[in-house]
Amino acid sequence: MPDAQARLLCYDTWVDGQAAALKTPGQVAPALAAAAAAAPALVPATVSTAAPAAASFGLEQQARKAEAQEVESEISGLFEGWGPKHVIRFANGQLWQIVDGSSAVLYLKNPKVKVRRGMLGTYVLEFEASNETAKVRRLER
Numbered sequence: 001m002p003d004a005q006a007r008l009l010c011y012d013t014w015v016d017g018q019a020a021a022l023k024t025p026g027q028v029a030p031a032l033a034a035a036a037a038a039a040p041a042l043v044p045a046t047v048s049t050a051a052p053a054a055a056s057f058g059l060e061q062q063a064r065k066a067e068a069q070e071v072e073s074e075i076s077g078l079f080e081g082w083g084p085k086h087v088i089r090f091a092n093g094q095l096w097q098i099v100d101g102s103s104a105v106l107y108l109k110n111p112k113v114k115v116r117r118g119m120l121g122t123y124v125l126e127f128e129a130s131n132e133t134a135k136v137r138r139l140e141r
Contacts, residue, residue, distance in 0.1 A: 018054070069117050070114055070116040070117070071114070071115045072112065072113070073090035073091050073094065073112075073113055074090065074091045074111060074112045075088060075089070075090060076110060077109070077110065078107065079108045079109075080105065081105040081106045081107075082098050082102075082103060082104060082134060083098070083103040084098060084101045085097060085098060087139065090113065094138060095139040096115060096123075096125060096136040096137065096138055096139065097136060097137055098125075098134050098135070098136055099136060099137050100134055100135035102135070104132045104134070106127065106130055106132060108127065108129055108130065111127050111128060111129055111130075113125060113126065113128070115136060115138075123136050124136070
């Protein structure tokens with residue numbers, strides 16, 4: 001903005017809006033919303049009038065800790081193993097697909113299984129009666 005006074009007013013309005021958004025996450029910052037309504041040319045297009053994301057920025061790991069870290073179930077009947085892209089149905093109704101291209105031959109009757117969170121957003125399928133594991137992803141029902 002070439003006009004120094006308008007640029008200063010715009011900056012002050014933006015700072016006030018950010019401060020208000022941090023105090024009241026998820027709500028529209030009143031000062032910024034009022035400034036946008038009164039003088040839309042003074043509020044840059046890149047400035048958001050709602051800042052719920054800013055209030056929770058950096059807390060993603062804490063939110064993830066509150067989520068379940070593993071799921072336990074069993075596979076009904078005789079389980080003979082898997083191959084790449086094989087889909088496995090758990091007794092609780094969940095469907096999981098092998099995604100790492102692995103394969104294994106197992107002969108387990110009603111094996112108990114656990115899917116736990118792995119590194120970098122992956123999920124790992126483990127069998128109670130075996131040391132075999134596979135990376136999996138959940139399919140919608």
